[in-house]
Amino acid sequence: MYIEIGAIIAISLAATATLSDALNIPKKMRSWAAMGLIILLNLANHAFLQAEPFVWQNAFTEGLMAGLAAVGIYSTGKNTRQHFLSSLTSQILDANTTPPNTPTQGTASETTGAEPAQTTQSTSPETENYKNNPKV
DSSP: OOOOHEEEEHHHHHHOOOOHHHHHHOOOGGHHHHHHHHHHHHHHHHHTTOOOOOOHHHHHHHHHHHHHHHHHHHHHHHHHHHHHHHHHHHHHHHHOOOOOOOOOOHHHHTTTTTOOOOOOOOOOOOHHHHHHHHHH
């Protein structure tokens, strides 16, 4: 019986958060903990479950390659998720703080030759705050 490397990666990534919390590993170092766990589980898999003789160099190299790939995939997914959540949040904030619609720039005199009508714009404190600091 042999556990596939994909299952080892899935088990390691699932266990990394719990293990990191138990060992007080900072969040920025969790990818290293995941890679180490993948290497350890792959070494144990080769040592105890593989029918062929145990060669630790091969098991370590395979675990290292899988660990580096998994950490890259994990980090990429995490960063992509954070990017989309932050852009979605900024879109929601922009939708809630955009100033009221302003009249179109075209005037009546350009199309009919008549005098343009005077328009007044009322500005609320929220609109002024948006103009001064658009990243609110």
